[in-house]
Amino acid sequence: MSEKNLQQAYAEIIGSRDDLTRPGLVDTPKRAAKAFDFLTQGYHKTVEEVVNGALFPSDNSEMIVVRDIELYSLCEHHILPFTGKCHVAYVPSGRVIGLSKIARIVDVFARRLQIQENLTVQIADAVRELTDAQGVGVIIEAKHMCMMMRGVEKQNSVMKTSTMLGSFRDCAETRYEFLALIGQK
Numbered sequence: 001m002s003e004k005n006l007q008q009a010y011a012e013i014i015g016s017r018d019d020l021t022r023p024g025l026v027d028t029p030k031r032a033a034k035a036f037d038f039l040t041q042g043y044h045k046t047v048e049e050v051v052n053g054a055l056f057p058s059d060n061s062e063m064i065v066v067r068d069i070e071l072y073s074l075c076e077h078h079i080l081p082f083t084g085k086c087h088v089a090y091v092p093s094g095r096v097i098g099l100s101k102i103a104r105i106v107d108v109f110a111r112r113l114q115i116q117e118n119l120t121v122q123i124a125d126a127v128r129e130l131t132d133a134q135g136v137g138v139i140i141e142a143k144h145m146c147m148m149m150r151g152v153e154k155q156n157s158v159m160k161t162s163t164m165l166g167s168f169r170d171c172a173e174t175r176y177e178f179l180a181l182i183g184q185k
């Protein structure tokens with residue numbers, strides 16, 4: 001959908017509730033379209049693009065963990081935000097990935113319409129494919145606005161999802177090490 005059509009769609013939605021000609025709202029369809037474009041920018045990006053070849057040979061075969069990566073996504077059911085933290089770990093086999101690129105991979109998938117379970121799997125699969133790691137673990141903890149601002153209106157529940165691949169799935173010790181490193185054991 002073009003930027004113009006997106007603005008038109010917002011104008012219809014807002015116009016169904018309020019006076020679109022009042023000063024505070026005149027530019028809102030334009031702003032909202034721009035914001036929506038930003039929040040869904042992941043559709044215009046690929047993992048290959050954001051990683052930009054930042055894979056480096058390494059003999060390290062110990063667990064690498066990037067914890068507490070902030071996460072902002074939109075739930076695909078209500079188009080309301082869910083926000084929280086993502087923890088990503090992998091055990092390399094010959095190459096490591098540029099540190100910032102892990103957070104960029106999280107954003108490629110988070111900046112789309114999502115459910116938390118699928119987001120978790122997509123991040124884990126991408127890290128595995130890129131690094132050919134022995135194992136990958138991803139945990140996401142998030143609060144969903146669609147459960148807080150509306151619907152069941154629960155303010156304190158947190159959804160936790162995990163995907164464990166390779167050695168993280170097969171070996172309890174590896175999994176425990178991951179949980180310990182992110183302070184969850």
Ligand SMILES: Nc1nc2c(ncn2[C@@H]2O[C@H](COP(=O)(O)OP(=O)(O)OP(=O)(O)O)[C@@H](O)[C@H]2O)c(=O)[nH]1
Nearest residue numbers: 075076077078114115116117144146147150151152
């Ligand atoms: N599993 C999962 N469910 C989600 C996620 N985000 C939102 N939901 C849920 O999607 C469900 C949609 O249920 P519906 O009954 O179709 O929609 P609804 O009438 O708006 O549901 P309520 O939120 O219960 O009012 C709700 O239970 C939401 O809490 C997510 O990331 N994962």
Ligand SMILES: [Zn+2]
Nearest residue numbers: 075077078146
């Ligand atoms: Zn929702």
